[in-house]
Amino acid sequence: MDPLARLRAVRERLAPQMEATAQAIAERVITLVVDAVDLNAVLARVDLNAVLRRVNVEEEIDRIQINEVLARVDLNALLAQVDLNAVLRQVDLEEPIDRVDLNGLLDRVDVNQIVQQVDVNEMIAKVDLDAVLDRVDMNAIAQRIDVEALVEHTDLGAVIARSSSGIASDMFDAVRTRTVGIDEAIARWVARLRRRPYTGPPGPPAGLRAVARS
Amino acid sequence: MTARGGEAIPVKPPAAARDSFQGHYAGFASRFAAFVADLVVLTGVFMLVLAAINFAASILTGKSIDFNRSDTWVVIGYLAWGFVYFAHFWGLNGRTAGGALFGVQVLTDDGGDVSGRRAIGRTLAFPLSFLILGLGFLGILLGDQRRALHDVLAGTVVVYSWDARAARLRFLSRYSSPAPRLPGPPQPPG
Numbered sequence: 001m002d003p004l005a006r007l008r009a010v011r012e013r014l015a016p017q018m019e020a021t022a023q024a025i026a027e028r029v030i031t032l033v034v035d036a037v038d039l040n041a042v043l044a045r046v047d048l049n050a051v052l053r054r055v056n057v058e059e060e061i062d063r064i065q066i067n068e069v070l071a072r073v074d075l076n077a078l079l080a081q082v083d084l085n086a087v088l089r090q091v092d093l094e095e096p097i098d099r100v101d102l103n104g105l106l107d108r109v110d111v112n113q114i115v116q117q118v119d120v121n122e123m124i125a126k127v128d129l130d131a132v133l134d135r136v137d138m139n140a141i142a143q144r145i146d147v148e149a150l151v152e153h154t155d156l157g158a159v160i161a162r163s164s165s166g167i168a169s170d171m172f173d174a175v176r177t178r179t180v181g182i183d184e185a186i187a188r189w190v191a192r193l194r195r196r197p198y199t200g201p202p203g204p205p206a207g208l209r210a211v212a213r214s
Numbered sequence: 215m216t217a218r219g220g221e222a223i224p225v226k227p228p229a230a231a232r233d234s235f236q237g238h239y240a241g242f243a244s245r246f247a248a249f250v251a252d253l254v255v256l257t258g259v260f261m262l263v264l265a266a267i268n269f270a271a272s273i274l275t276g277k278s279i280d281f282n283r284s285d286t287w288v289v290i291g292y293l294a295w296g297f298v299y300f301a302h303f304w305g306l307n308g309r310t311a312g313g314a315l316f317g318v319q320v321l322t323d324d325g326g327d328v329s330g331r332r333a334i335g336r337t338l339a340f341p342l343s344f345l346i347l348g349l350g351f352l353g354i355l356l357g358d359q360r361r362a363l364h365d366v367l368a369g370t371v372v373v374y375s376w377d378a379r380a381a382r383l384r385f386l387s388r389y390s391s392p393a394p395r396l397p398g399p400p401q402p403p404g
Contacts (some may be wrong), residue, residue, distance in 0.1 A: 043265070100259065138300070150370070168308070169384070171336060172315065172376075173318070173381040173384060173385065175315065175316065176244075176316055176317040176376055176378070176381065177378065177381060177385075178380055179243045179244045179247050179316055180235060180241070180243075180244060182241075182243035182244075183240070183241025183242065183243045183244050186241060186242055186355070187241055187355075190355050191357065194356075200235075200238075201235050201238040201239055201240075201241060201360075201374070202238065202239050202358055202359065203237060203238035203239040203323055203371075203373060204236075204237030204238055204239075204325065204373060205321060205323060205325035205359075205371055205373070206321075206324055207238075214224060
């Protein structure tokens with residue numbers, strides 16, 4: 001009889017129990033570690049802007065199977081641990097947004113799947129929207145909107161038309177627009193005679209500028 | 215462009231109306247057109263008053279008064295009425311009837327409201343721009359602030375008081391294609 005046969009038999013008998021024990025210990029340790037870590041404190045110590053600057057965001061995003069990852073994450077549990085306001089205060093939102101091809105990213109994301117996982121109301125309740133909006137340059141966003149196309153091709157135009165309709169206002173607009181056009185033509189003609197560039201009507205007076213700024 | 219509700223489409227607003235000129239110095243055409251409109255209004259009102267006086271006199275005395283354009287009192291009355299008309303409206307809110315129609319307003323040269331005293335000064339200085347062969351108006355064409363001689367003397371400017379861009383948006387909203395709509399529920403026959 002092989003002298004090692006008994007040892008092998010013992011090892012084969014004990015191996016599953018030892019693996020199960022090791023697995024249980026590992027799970028317990030991971031749980032304890034995760035519970036012990038204060039995510040907010042960790043995030044507070046990280047210079048997120050510096051991290052974001054060093055990351056090639058596009059390349060990393062391309063490598064990730066986002067939908068698979070998102071399907072495995074309990075977003076609600078994760079978000080419950082994070083102080084979103086503190087995170088948002090640290091991040092320079094404009095810089096990473098400028099670097100990301102948002103349209104390409106959104107094409108790859110199954111938004112419906114994400115939305116179904118997230119308790120949107122709870123998340124929004126935690127965000128100080130006023131603080132976020134204070135940091136967003138609304139004028140810059142508004143300037144990127146083609147207002148004329150919006151009015152021309154949507155029912156917003158009908159709303160404006162209903163709220164400001166009137167034969168008199170139509171007539172005033174037509175008369176004034178016509179005379180302003182003549183003003184501009186005359187001004188351009190005079191500027192050409194004087195060999196000066198014309199960039200539009202001068203003004204407004206200093207007092208009006210101050211009122212407009214305030 | 216298709217008009218909403220089958221309305222007739224007016225002329226397209228010029229590209230100048232893409233910007234709002236509100237508060238910018240008004241140009242020659244707008245100011246001249248406003249002045250002509252004011253002349254029409256004040257002359258019309260003056261003639262109505264003369265007609266009313268004539269009517270009242272014919273009732274009270276049985277004789278009609280023959281007002282003549284060369285009559286000194288008619289000329290003096292017309293000039294006095296013109297003075298009151300311009301001074302009153304410029305002092306009130308910087309806008310005469312013609313100014314309101316063409317969207318121009320008189321302000322002080324620093325953008326403030328015109329006081330009654332300054333309005334009277336401007337009205338008195340106004341004829342000077344005519345009396346030097348119209349050269350007083352050259353400043354509107356050539357000056358950086360588009361000021362005529364009477365503006366310089368009275369310390370005033372004339373600005374656009376309406377929003378050209380808002381007018382253009384109103385135009386587009388009224389005469390542009392509506393958004394495509396989803397088909398509605400079927401209508402019952404009859």
